[in-house]
Amino acid sequence: MVTGIDIPEGYDPKAFAPFAVTVDLAVFTVRQAALHVLLVRRGQAPFAGAWALPGGFVLPDESAERAALRELAEETGLSRERAAGLHLEQLRTYSDPERDPRMRVVSVAFAALVPDLPEPRGGGDAAEAQWAPVASAVSLAFDHGRILADARRRIGDKLEYTSLATGFCPPEFTLGELQQVYETVWGVPLDRPNFRRKVLATPGFVEPVGGAAPRRTGGRGKPAALYRAGRAAVLHPPLLRPAADSSEGGC
Amino acid sequence: MVTGIDIPEGYDPKAFAPFAVTVDLAVFTVRQAALHVLLVRRGQAPFAGAWALPGGFVLPDESAERAALRELAEETGLSRERAAGLHLEQLRTYSDPERDPRMRVVSVAFAALVPDLPEPRGGGDAAEAQWAPVASAVSLAFDHGRILADARRRIGDKLEYTSLATGFCPPEFTLGELQQVYETVWGVPLDRPNFRRKVLATPGFVEPVGGAAPRRTGGRGKPAALYRAGRAAVLHPPLLRPAADSSEGGC
DNA sequence: ACAAAAGTGTTCGATTTACACCCATGC
DNA sequence: GCATGGGTGTAAATCGAACACTTTTGT
Structure with a gap:
């Protein structure tokens, strides 16, 4: 990096x-x-009036990670402590000289996962903010459409071999809720009995909640057992998504 | 990103x-x-006298990717065209405010794969450069030790589900050479018959070289058939590394 | 009683693993 | 001939997909 020599x-x-x-x-x-x-x-x-991903400047004395955490707390209205518990990971850096028409701006993109929160509102600036279905998020400002697409793909991929999915769930959740996360992100239905077995067979993925009322009734149907996220970050074995097949040969 | 609003x-x-x-x-x-x-x-x-990763400034009118490609060509002594054929991917960005004692420097790290080249020398600046076994590359300048560790892990992981390994091989290679790449990066021995079958069963990973002398004799042993890299970038199914097991439970 | 969701069991086929074995070449 | 690396075959164990079935709740 840096430095005289080169x-x-x-x-x-x-x-x-x-x-x-x-x-x-x-x-x-x-x-x-x-x-x-x-x-x-x-x-x-x-891009006045256009929708964009939330973000902001990295301040002179903070790292990109710190800046991202600060923005995350501001935009979601969560406290710094609660935001620190969320999954937040660096995606990649976008540095096309033309990406901002005004000046040279290099942007470090992050992906974050939150459980279903009440509303985006709360803290931060006065700007209008909202949750939008990713399918409907098209033509964003700058290169944010591309960033969003990259982030979406990365999240989908990481669901396979990490315990990322629990980041979308509340502290205690049912296996049905966890399965919904997978089905929603991947856009494919999964076999419930097999999903259950795979999750339970993966050490450190989830752990059962012991105690008084370890079940949740979501209306109709048999009450489900509750689980917490385990300590494992990577899954062994991975939970592979069904082959989108049709001999992709791909590139 | 950027911009007024926030x-x-x-x-x-x-x-x-x-x-x-x-x-x-x-x-x-x-x-x-x-x-x-x-x-x-x-x-x-x-860090005068210390070893460091090659790199340099991103110029005002180029993207980080372009800068990385330029540096790669300079440091390896390859032409821009040949360097463009190498595998080069963005790793992540390091932005700790303290990472360079002189001023605020944000560095976008890249990982590149090259076949066994003659020598690092050739073009670029006059700085001393050499290939070093990663095991012996300790205590590098700045945070380069960490960057190297991150890059090494990423490469190892990506060997599993992408055709990255061919990036270490010359344009035409034997399955034995490809297997050596896996064994070297992962540090584990693989079963030759099974490795062969898996590679050949993965569509688009390698394709046989047809023609006059499609075999290479590396001295002793039966001459091996030659293959080229296929068009596939991702492997279906993946070539999973043997479980490092001992019930890692890990985190 | 019925629908809905949770949870258990079982079967069948594909995949993986761990070998044994044959082939072609240099020395 | 023999060591060395390339290439093929195969049986056992494992894993995963598909689906039938039982349990417990709300209406």
Whole structure:
């Protein structure tokens, strides 16, 4: 990185045109059997009036991770402590010189997972914010459409080999709820008996809640047992999604 | 990202302390049955004399990807065209405010894979450069030790479900060479017959070289058939590494 | 009683693993 | 001939998909 040794001659670091560094967040939740993402309405040009991913500048004395956490708390209205418990991971960095028409802006994108929260409102700035089904989130400001697509794919992939899915669930959840997360994100129905067995056979994925009333009744049907997220971050064995097959040969 | 709408009041983008943006490269190759990484010796403070990952500044009119490709070509001595054919992927961005003692530097890290090249020398700057076994690459400058560790893990993981391994091989290779790549990166021996079947059963992973002399004799032993990389980037089914087991329960 | 959701059991076929064995070449 | 690496075969164990069936609740 950095540093003298490989600076092309004639360049001085201090002389560089300044880069602005920002974070952009793709905050996902599952509600009403659909994957939703948090969007904010832009108030100024460029893209005034358009929807965009929440985000903001990285301050001079904070890391991108810290900036992302700060923004996450602001936009969701959660306390810093509660936000720190959410899943938040760096996606990748977008650095096309043309991505912002005003100046050179490099953006570190993050993906975050939250359980079904009351409403996006709460803290942060006065901007309009809302949960939107990802399917309906098209033509966002800047390159946010691409960021969202990348984030969505990454989340889907990581459901297979990590315990990410529990990040969409409340602290205690039923296996039915967990299965809904998978079905919603992947867009495919899963066999319930097999799903149950696989989850329970994966060490550290979920652990049963012991105690007084370890069951939840969601209206009709037999009350379900409650589970908590386990300590495992990666799943062995993985929970592979059904082959989208048709001999993709792909590239 | 960016932009007016969510700039904390009182801040003006132009007034921000400038960020320098750099790229750092973890360039891997397999030689002598060991995973090697390309290192350069630093000539100036800080960390003068220490080994570091190659890298450099992102220029005002290029993306991080372009900068990484430029650096890759410079450091390996390959032409821009040949370098463009190599596997080069963004890893993640490191942005700890303290990571460079001189000024605020945000670095976008990349991982690159090259076949066993003659020598690191060739083009680029006059800095000392060499291939070092990753096991012996400890205490690098800045946070490069961490970047290297992250890159190494990512490469190992991606061997399972992508055709990445062919990036370590020359244009035409034998299945024995491909297997060596897996064994070297994972550090485990694989069963040859089963490896062969799995690779051949994965559509688009490799394709046989037809033609006059489609075999290579590496000295002793039966000459092996030659293969080229196929078109598939992701492997269906994946080539899972043997369970490191001992009931990791892990986290 | 019936619908709805949770939970258990069982079967069948595909996949994986662990080997034994044959082939072609250099020394 | 023999060591070395390439390539094929196969039986046992394991895993996963599909689906029938029982249990417990609300209406």
